[in-house]
Amino acid sequence: MDKNLPEADNQNSDRKPDISLLELLVCPITKESLKFSRESNELISRGARLAFPIIDGIPLMVPDAARELNDDE
Structure with a gap:
């Protein structure tokens, strides 16, 4: 992960993403x-095979910020 990018603290974000806007986004x-995961x-x-974080309600669609999915995800 790029050290210049903010740390993804997805679980503690107070701002929720606008689901209707998320539906317009595609994988870069x-x-x-x-697919939006409410859990994570x-x-x-x-x-x-990537998961892009949503930080403070804003999707971070930078490939360096994404985490690789496990085999069971």
């Missing part, structure tokens, strides 16, 4: 639609 790598407060790209 595959250009496929994303992330946007999931199945094709890229």
Whole structure:
């Protein structure tokens, strides 16, 4: 992860994302639609096997900020 990016503290974010706006976003790598995970407060790209954090209600769609999905996710 890029050390210049903010730390993702998804669980403690007070601001909730606007779900209708999240539906417009696509994966910056595959250009496929994303799935919103309420549990982890992330946007999931199945094709890229990445989870993009949502920090203070704002999706961080930078590939360096995303975490790789585990095999069971």
